[in-house]
Amino acid sequence: DPKEWPIIEPLPSYGRGRERLGGRHIxxxxxxxxxxxxxxxxxxxxxxxxKMWWELWWNRTLEHTRGHLLELMNSENVLVSNLTFRNSPFWTIHPVYCSNVVIKGMTILAPLNAPNTDGIDPxxxxxxxxxxxxIESGDDLVAIKSGWDQYGITMAKPSTNIIVRRISGTTPTCSGVGIGSxxxxxISNIIIENLHVWNSAAGVRIKSDNGRGGYIKNVSISNIRMERxxxxxxxxxxxxxxxxxxxxxxxxxxxxxxxISNVPYLQHGIVNMSLVLPMGCSPFHVLSCRTMALHPGVDLAYLPRADRGWFKILAMLKTRSLAHIVASLRSFSSPAQADYFATSEKRAAIMDWACEV
Known part of the structure; x- marks a missing residue:
């Protein structure tokens, strides 16, 4: 019975329950x-x-935001390890306003259609x-967050110095690691490395919206193994x-x-930015990217979809020289790919403009 789960105050960085107005279930x-x-x-x-909570959500009869399986607030020096958590009503492990947290050796399980059952959300x-x-989940395996719109901006409490490594799992609709929205x-100083993700919508997803404000900076994504x-x-x-x-x-x-480095699965697809454009203006201005580096081990060979994918990432490299861009391309791509980029007037114009942003 949901009435047996007390209602507590919303988080100040959210201003209300994440799903419903007012408070949230403990x-x-x-x-x-x-x-x-x-x-x-x-x-x-x-x-x-x-299951009871998922059905309330599916049936649109949920009155207050669902509770987590584990939530720690304003806490420090925390270790969560060597347990199996299953069937969380909402996000499974939620450390919020915490410091010095280690979460390791956990098995986190939820049906793959269970709504918003993120694994671990610092x-x-x-x-x-x-x-x-x-982690097997109906949402992101790991999602890094730091507050919602004007409430998060006002509280100004970032997520920083976070390492996510050696995570294995699947989520059919979401990502192995999400940052945002x-x-x-x-959010800053994030290391994401040595993931194994399969049968999932995305390996790593960085997401935001107009109105969020804030920043995402100093992020390293490396050694990601992906299948399907x-x-x-x-x-x-x-x-x-x-x-x-x-x-x-x-x-x-x-x-x-x-x-982004050593993500070999990219040879079968692209770094996708197609959904950035609806945010209201060009991705270069909206995202204000200054350094988006792709290092050796990242293969961007999927040329037929280049207009919607990889050249937009490359356009954000902070440089003044198209020749330098082509040289960078040659360092991790084939000469044919570099020449394809260099001989396109459209790409040259975009590159020249983007490098001034």
Whole structure:
């Protein structure tokens, strides 16, 4: 019975429940303002019995935002390890306003159609290590967040110094690791490495919307193994949702210093940015990208879709010289690909313009 789950105040960086106005249901395991916490076991199981909550969501009869399986607020020095969490009502593990958090050796399971059952969502938190976890989910395996629109901007509490590594799993509709779209407090100094993602919509997805404000910067994405993934690395808008009418359409998110390296699956597809364009103007202005580097080991051989994909990424390299761009292309691509780029007047014009942004 949902009435047996108390209603607590919304997070100040969200201003309301994430799904419904007003407060939100408390999580199955909830703590606020604790220190030196260890939640561990010999692979024991905690079952959130989320089916009731999913049905309320599916039937549109949910009155308040669902609770998490585990939420820790305003806490520090936290270890969560060696347990199986299954069937969370909503996001499974949610450290928010926390510091010095380690989440490792976890098995997180939810039906692949269970709505919003993210695996691990660090939110406005610092010094977080997420490693050696197996996740099956109806949403992102890991999602890094930092508040929603004007509430996140006002609180200005970023997520920073976060490592996500050696994560394995599948999600048919979402990504192995998501950054955003709730990122209004800022997200920086993120390392994503050594992932294994299969049968999923995306490997890594960076998402935002007009009104979010904030920034995503200093992100390293490397050594991603993908099988049967629709879009390996995706930059896109979110669902264009806002907490209330107080959001500012002029609050534009800023992106800077995103490094992608050793993502060999890209030879079968593209770095996709096609959904950035509906945000209201060109991706170069909206995203304010200053450094988008693609290093050796990233193969962008999928030329037929170049207009919608990889040249837009390359156009964001901070340089003044088209010749330098072509040289960079040759360092991780074939001479034919570099020549294809260089001999196109359209691409040359776009490159020359973009490098002035």
């Amino acid at each position: 999580s199955l395991i909830h703590a606020n303002g604790v220190r030196n916490v260890v939640i561990t076991g010999e692979n024991g199981t905690v079952d959130g019995q989320g 939110d406005s938190s610092t010094n977080v290590c997420i490693e050696d976890n197996y 709730e990122m209004s407090g800022g 993934v629709k879009i390996p690395i995706r930059f896109s808008r979110g669902s264009n949702d806002h907490p209330d009418d107080g959001w500012d359409p002029k609050a534009v998110p800023r992106f800077k210093d995103i490094l």
